Amino acid sequence: MTNIALRSREQVPILDSIQESEQQLRALIEKGLPLTPRPWKILAEQCGMNEAQVMATIEHWQSEGLIKRLGLVIKHRPLGIKANAMVVWNVPDDQVVVLGRRLAAEPAVTLCYRRPRQLPDWPYNLFCMIHGTQRSRVLAELDAIVTRQSLEAIPHQVLFSTHAYRQHGARYISE
The missing domain is CATH 1.10.10.2890 (Arc Repressor Mutant, subunit A)
Known part of the structure:
Protein backbone atom coordinates (compact mmCIF):
# COMPACT_ATOMS: atom_id res chain seq x y z
CA MET A 1 0.00 0.00 0.00
CA VAL A 73 3.31 1.32 4.27
CA ILE A 74 4.65 -2.22 4.59
CA LYS A 75 2.72 -4.65 6.74
CA HIS A 76 5.82 -6.51 7.87
CA ARG A 77 4.29 -9.05 10.29
CA PRO A 78 2.69 -11.16 7.54
CA LEU A 79 6.18 -11.33 5.99
CA GLY A 80 7.54 -12.96 9.16
CA ILE A 81 9.20 -9.81 10.49
CA LYS A 82 7.90 -9.90 14.04
CA ALA A 83 10.91 -8.87 16.15
CA ASN A 84 10.57 -5.10 15.88
CA ALA A 85 12.73 -3.07 18.22
CA MET A 86 12.53 0.63 18.92
CA VAL A 87 15.93 1.62 20.27
CA VAL A 88 15.79 4.86 22.26
CA TRP A 89 18.98 6.79 22.92
CA ASN A 90 19.88 9.53 25.40
CA VAL A 91 22.22 11.51 23.18
CA PRO A 92 23.80 14.84 24.16
CA ASP A 93 21.86 17.50 22.27
CA ASP A 94 24.93 18.81 20.48
CA GLN A 95 25.59 15.31 19.05
CA VAL A 96 22.07 14.14 18.17
CA VAL A 97 22.04 15.31 14.52
CA VAL A 98 25.40 13.71 13.71
CA LEU A 99 24.59 10.49 15.51
CA GLY A 100 21.11 10.39 13.98
CA ARG A 101 22.63 10.56 10.49
CA ARG A 102 25.12 7.82 11.34
CA LEU A 103 22.40 5.54 12.69
CA ALA A 104 20.09 6.27 9.75
CA ALA A 105 22.89 5.16 7.40
CA GLU A 106 23.10 1.75 9.07
CA PRO A 107 21.52 -0.89 6.79
CA ALA A 108 19.58 -2.53 9.65
CA VAL A 109 18.01 0.76 10.80
CA THR A 110 14.69 1.24 9.03
CA LEU A 111 13.66 4.50 10.70
CA CYS A 112 15.55 7.11 12.71
CA TYR A 113 14.22 10.36 14.13
CA ARG A 114 14.62 12.88 16.93
CA ARG A 115 11.98 13.62 19.57
CA PRO A 116 12.00 15.96 22.55
CA ARG A 117 12.88 14.50 25.91
CA GLN A 118 10.04 14.17 28.44
CA LEU A 119 11.94 14.82 31.67
CA PRO A 120 12.20 13.66 34.35
CA ASP A 121 10.80 10.25 33.32
CA TRP A 122 11.94 9.96 29.69
CA PRO A 123 15.47 11.20 28.91
CA TYR A 124 15.59 9.77 25.36
CA ASN A 125 15.79 12.05 22.34
CA LEU A 126 16.82 9.80 19.44
CA PHE A 127 14.74 6.86 18.23
CA CYS A 128 15.54 4.18 15.67
CA MET A 129 13.80 1.02 14.52
CA ILE A 130 15.45 -2.30 13.77
CA HIS A 131 13.19 -5.01 12.30
CA GLY A 132 13.94 -8.71 12.14
CA THR A 133 12.52 -12.19 12.20
CA GLN A 134 13.99 -13.07 15.63
CA ARG A 135 14.79 -11.01 18.72
CA SER A 136 18.22 -12.58 19.00
CA ARG A 137 19.13 -11.39 15.50
CA VAL A 138 17.86 -7.87 16.17
CA LEU A 139 19.84 -7.69 19.41
CA ALA A 140 22.96 -9.03 17.66
CA GLU A 141 22.57 -6.39 14.97
CA LEU A 142 22.16 -3.69 17.62
CA ASP A 143 25.33 -4.90 19.36
CA ALA A 144 27.18 -4.72 16.05
CA ILE A 145 25.91 -1.17 15.44
CA VAL A 146 26.94 -0.08 18.95
CA THR A 147 30.44 -1.48 18.34
CA ARG A 148 30.78 -0.07 14.79
CA GLN A 149 29.58 3.37 15.83
CA SER A 150 31.41 3.41 19.21
CA LEU A 151 28.17 3.99 21.12
CA GLU A 152 28.99 2.01 24.26
CA ALA A 153 28.85 5.18 26.41
CA ILE A 154 25.48 6.38 25.06
CA PRO A 155 22.60 5.24 27.32
CA HIS A 156 19.86 3.42 25.44
CA GLN A 157 16.96 1.01 25.87
CA VAL A 158 15.49 -1.57 23.52
CA LEU A 159 11.69 -1.73 23.35
CA PHE A 160 10.22 -4.63 21.36
CA SER A 161 6.74 -4.17 19.98
CA THR A 162 4.06 -6.51 21.29
CA HIS A 163 1.19 -5.56 18.98
CA ALA A 164 0.73 -4.47 15.37
CA TYR A 165 -1.62 -1.52 15.08
CA ARG A 166 -3.56 -0.58 11.98
CA GLN A 167 -1.23 1.01 9.47
CA HIS A 168 -2.29 3.51 6.81
CA GLY A 169 -1.34 6.86 5.39
CA ALA A 170 -2.86 10.22 6.27
CA ARG A 171 -6.59 10.68 5.70
CA TYR A 172 -8.08 14.05 4.75
CA ILE A 173 -11.34 13.21 2.97
CA SER A 174 -14.09 11.79 5.14
CA GLU A 175 -15.76 8.66 3.80
Missing part, protein backbone atom coordinates in the same frame (compact mmCIF):
# COMPACT_ATOMS: atom_id res chain seq x y z
CA THR A 2 1.28 3.48 -0.74
CA ASN A 3 1.18 6.14 1.91
CA ILE A 4 0.20 9.56 0.50
CA ALA A 5 0.66 12.51 2.84
CA LEU A 6 -1.68 15.34 1.90
CA ARG A 7 -2.17 18.77 3.37
CA SER A 8 -5.30 19.48 5.35
CA ARG A 9 -8.31 21.41 4.00
CA GLU A 10 -7.29 24.50 6.00
CA GLN A 11 -3.86 24.55 4.36
CA VAL A 12 -5.13 24.11 0.79
CA PRO A 13 -8.19 26.25 -0.02
CA ILE A 14 -8.28 25.01 -3.66
CA LEU A 15 -9.90 21.76 -2.52
CA ASP A 16 -13.39 23.17 -2.85
CA SER A 17 -12.80 23.92 -6.53
CA ILE A 18 -11.42 20.49 -7.47
CA GLN A 19 -13.54 18.76 -10.09
CA GLU A 20 -15.51 15.70 -9.03
CA SER A 21 -13.16 13.32 -10.87
CA GLU A 22 -10.19 14.88 -9.09
CA GLN A 23 -11.96 14.50 -5.74
CA GLN A 24 -12.53 10.83 -6.57
CA LEU A 25 -8.85 10.49 -7.52
CA ARG A 26 -7.77 12.08 -4.25
CA ALA A 27 -9.99 9.74 -2.24
CA LEU A 28 -8.61 6.74 -4.15
CA ILE A 29 -4.94 7.59 -3.64
CA GLU A 30 -5.53 8.08 0.08
CA LYS A 31 -6.55 4.41 0.19
CA GLY A 32 -3.32 3.38 -1.53
CA LEU A 33 -2.14 2.70 -5.03
CA PRO A 34 -3.20 -0.54 -6.69
CA LEU A 35 -0.45 -3.15 -6.79
CA THR A 36 -0.14 -3.31 -10.55
CA PRO A 37 2.48 -2.28 -13.13
CA ARG A 38 0.24 0.66 -14.17
CA PRO A 39 -1.46 2.01 -11.04
CA TRP A 40 -2.25 5.39 -12.64
CA LYS A 41 -4.22 3.62 -15.39
CA ILE A 42 -6.32 1.67 -12.88
CA LEU A 43 -7.01 4.86 -10.89
CA ALA A 44 -7.95 6.66 -14.11
CA GLU A 45 -10.51 3.99 -14.94
CA GLN A 46 -11.99 4.24 -11.44
CA CYS A 47 -12.45 8.03 -11.50
CA GLY A 48 -13.38 8.71 -15.12
CA MET A 49 -10.07 10.15 -16.28
CA ASN A 50 -7.36 8.90 -18.59
CA GLU A 51 -3.91 7.84 -17.42
CA ALA A 52 -2.22 11.04 -18.66
CA GLN A 53 -4.77 13.19 -16.80
CA VAL A 54 -4.18 11.27 -13.56
CA MET A 55 -0.40 11.63 -13.88
CA ALA A 56 -0.70 15.35 -14.72
CA THR A 57 -3.09 15.94 -11.81
CA ILE A 58 -0.80 14.21 -9.32
CA GLU A 59 2.23 16.07 -10.68
CA HIS A 60 0.30 19.35 -10.30
CA TRP A 61 -0.71 18.46 -6.74
CA GLN A 62 2.93 17.74 -5.92
CA SER A 63 4.12 21.05 -7.40
CA GLU A 64 1.41 22.91 -5.45
CA GLY A 65 2.29 21.08 -2.22
CA LEU A 66 -1.06 19.30 -1.93
CA ILE A 67 0.73 15.95 -1.98
CA LYS A 68 3.79 16.15 0.23
CA ARG A 69 5.21 12.72 -0.51
CA LEU A 70 4.54 9.24 -1.79
CA GLY A 71 5.73 6.41 0.42
CA LEU A 72 5.15 2.80 1.33
Whole structure:
Protein backbone atom coordinates (compact mmCIF):
# COMPACT_ATOMS: atom_id res chain seq x y z
CA MET A 1 0.00 0.00 0.00
CA THR A 2 1.28 3.48 -0.74
CA ASN A 3 1.18 6.14 1.91
CA ILE A 4 0.20 9.56 0.50
CA ALA A 5 0.66 12.51 2.84
CA LEU A 6 -1.68 15.34 1.90
CA ARG A 7 -2.17 18.77 3.37
CA SER A 8 -5.30 19.48 5.35
CA ARG A 9 -8.31 21.41 4.00
CA GLU A 10 -7.29 24.50 6.00
CA GLN A 11 -3.86 24.55 4.36
CA VAL A 12 -5.13 24.11 0.79
CA PRO A 13 -8.19 26.25 -0.02
CA ILE A 14 -8.28 25.01 -3.66
CA LEU A 15 -9.90 21.76 -2.52
CA ASP A 16 -13.39 23.17 -2.85
CA SER A 17 -12.80 23.92 -6.53
CA ILE A 18 -11.42 20.49 -7.47
CA GLN A 19 -13.54 18.76 -10.09
CA GLU A 20 -15.51 15.70 -9.03
CA SER A 21 -13.16 13.32 -10.87
CA GLU A 22 -10.19 14.88 -9.09
CA GLN A 23 -11.96 14.50 -5.74
CA GLN A 24 -12.53 10.83 -6.57
CA LEU A 25 -8.85 10.49 -7.52
CA ARG A 26 -7.77 12.08 -4.25
CA ALA A 27 -9.99 9.74 -2.24
CA LEU A 28 -8.61 6.74 -4.15
CA ILE A 29 -4.94 7.59 -3.64
CA GLU A 30 -5.53 8.08 0.08
CA LYS A 31 -6.55 4.41 0.19
CA GLY A 32 -3.32 3.38 -1.53
CA LEU A 33 -2.14 2.70 -5.03
CA PRO A 34 -3.20 -0.54 -6.69
CA LEU A 35 -0.45 -3.15 -6.79
CA THR A 36 -0.14 -3.31 -10.55
CA PRO A 37 2.48 -2.28 -13.13
CA ARG A 38 0.24 0.66 -14.17
CA PRO A 39 -1.46 2.01 -11.04
CA TRP A 40 -2.25 5.39 -12.64
CA LYS A 41 -4.22 3.62 -15.39
CA ILE A 42 -6.32 1.67 -12.88
CA LEU A 43 -7.01 4.86 -10.89
CA ALA A 44 -7.95 6.66 -14.11
CA GLU A 45 -10.51 3.99 -14.94
CA GLN A 46 -11.99 4.24 -11.44
CA CYS A 47 -12.45 8.03 -11.50
CA GLY A 48 -13.38 8.71 -15.12
CA MET A 49 -10.07 10.15 -16.28
CA ASN A 50 -7.36 8.90 -18.59
CA GLU A 51 -3.91 7.84 -17.42
CA ALA A 52 -2.22 11.04 -18.66
CA GLN A 53 -4.77 13.19 -16.80
CA VAL A 54 -4.18 11.27 -13.56
CA MET A 55 -0.40 11.63 -13.88
CA ALA A 56 -0.70 15.35 -14.72
CA THR A 57 -3.09 15.94 -11.81
CA ILE A 58 -0.80 14.21 -9.32
CA GLU A 59 2.23 16.07 -10.68
CA HIS A 60 0.30 19.35 -10.30
CA TRP A 61 -0.71 18.46 -6.74
CA GLN A 62 2.93 17.74 -5.92
CA SER A 63 4.12 21.05 -7.40
CA GLU A 64 1.41 22.91 -5.45
CA GLY A 65 2.29 21.08 -2.22
CA LEU A 66 -1.06 19.30 -1.93
CA ILE A 67 0.73 15.95 -1.98
CA LYS A 68 3.79 16.15 0.23
CA ARG A 69 5.21 12.72 -0.51
CA LEU A 70 4.54 9.24 -1.79
CA GLY A 71 5.73 6.41 0.42
CA LEU A 72 5.15 2.80 1.33
CA VAL A 73 3.31 1.32 4.27
CA ILE A 74 4.65 -2.22 4.59
CA LYS A 75 2.72 -4.65 6.74
CA HIS A 76 5.82 -6.51 7.87
CA ARG A 77 4.29 -9.05 10.29
CA PRO A 78 2.69 -11.16 7.54
CA LEU A 79 6.18 -11.33 5.99
CA GLY A 80 7.54 -12.96 9.16
CA ILE A 81 9.20 -9.81 10.49
CA LYS A 82 7.90 -9.90 14.04
CA ALA A 83 10.91 -8.87 16.15
CA ASN A 84 10.57 -5.10 15.88
CA ALA A 85 12.73 -3.07 18.22
CA MET A 86 12.53 0.63 18.92
CA VAL A 87 15.93 1.62 20.27
CA VAL A 88 15.79 4.86 22.26
CA TRP A 89 18.98 6.79 22.92
CA ASN A 90 19.88 9.53 25.40
CA VAL A 91 22.22 11.51 23.18
CA PRO A 92 23.80 14.84 24.16
CA ASP A 93 21.86 17.50 22.27
CA ASP A 94 24.93 18.81 20.48
CA GLN A 95 25.59 15.31 19.05
CA VAL A 96 22.07 14.14 18.17
CA VAL A 97 22.04 15.31 14.52
CA VAL A 98 25.40 13.71 13.71
CA LEU A 99 24.59 10.49 15.51
CA GLY A 100 21.11 10.39 13.98
CA ARG A 101 22.63 10.56 10.49
CA ARG A 102 25.12 7.82 11.34
CA LEU A 103 22.40 5.54 12.69
CA ALA A 104 20.09 6.27 9.75
CA ALA A 105 22.89 5.16 7.40
CA GLU A 106 23.10 1.75 9.07
CA PRO A 107 21.52 -0.89 6.79
CA ALA A 108 19.58 -2.53 9.65
CA VAL A 109 18.01 0.76 10.80
CA THR A 110 14.69 1.24 9.03
CA LEU A 111 13.66 4.50 10.70
CA CYS A 112 15.55 7.11 12.71
CA TYR A 113 14.22 10.36 14.13
CA ARG A 114 14.62 12.88 16.93
CA ARG A 115 11.98 13.62 19.57
CA PRO A 116 12.00 15.96 22.55
CA ARG A 117 12.88 14.50 25.91
CA GLN A 118 10.04 14.17 28.44
CA LEU A 119 11.94 14.82 31.67
CA PRO A 120 12.20 13.66 34.35
CA ASP A 121 10.80 10.25 33.32
CA TRP A 122 11.94 9.96 29.69
CA PRO A 123 15.47 11.20 28.91
CA TYR A 124 15.59 9.77 25.36
CA ASN A 125 15.79 12.05 22.34
CA LEU A 126 16.82 9.80 19.44
CA PHE A 127 14.74 6.86 18.23
CA CYS A 128 15.54 4.18 15.67
CA MET A 129 13.80 1.02 14.52
CA ILE A 130 15.45 -2.30 13.77
CA HIS A 131 13.19 -5.01 12.30
CA GLY A 132 13.94 -8.71 12.14
CA THR A 133 12.52 -12.19 12.20
CA GLN A 134 13.99 -13.07 15.63
CA ARG A 135 14.79 -11.01 18.72
CA SER A 136 18.22 -12.58 19.00
CA ARG A 137 19.13 -11.39 15.50
CA VAL A 138 17.86 -7.87 16.17
CA LEU A 139 19.84 -7.69 19.41
CA ALA A 140 22.96 -9.03 17.66
CA GLU A 141 22.57 -6.39 14.97
CA LEU A 142 22.16 -3.69 17.62
CA ASP A 143 25.33 -4.90 19.36
CA ALA A 144 27.18 -4.72 16.05
CA ILE A 145 25.91 -1.17 15.44
CA VAL A 146 26.94 -0.08 18.95
CA THR A 147 30.44 -1.48 18.34
CA ARG A 148 30.78 -0.07 14.79
CA GLN A 149 29.58 3.37 15.83
CA SER A 150 31.41 3.41 19.21
CA LEU A 151 28.17 3.99 21.12
CA GLU A 152 28.99 2.01 24.26
CA ALA A 153 28.85 5.18 26.41
CA ILE A 154 25.48 6.38 25.06
CA PRO A 155 22.60 5.24 27.32
CA HIS A 156 19.86 3.42 25.44
CA GLN A 157 16.96 1.01 25.87
CA VAL A 158 15.49 -1.57 23.52
CA LEU A 159 11.69 -1.73 23.35
CA PHE A 160 10.22 -4.63 21.36
CA SER A 161 6.74 -4.17 19.98
CA THR A 162 4.06 -6.51 21.29
CA HIS A 163 1.19 -5.56 18.98
CA ALA A 164 0.73 -4.47 15.37
CA TYR A 165 -1.62 -1.52 15.08
CA ARG A 166 -3.56 -0.58 11.98
CA GLN A 167 -1.23 1.01 9.47
CA HIS A 168 -2.29 3.51 6.81
CA GLY A 169 -1.34 6.86 5.39
CA ALA A 170 -2.86 10.22 6.27
CA ARG A 171 -6.59 10.68 5.70
CA TYR A 172 -8.08 14.05 4.75
CA ILE A 173 -11.34 13.21 2.97
CA SER A 174 -14.09 11.79 5.14
CA GLU A 175 -15.76 8.66 3.80
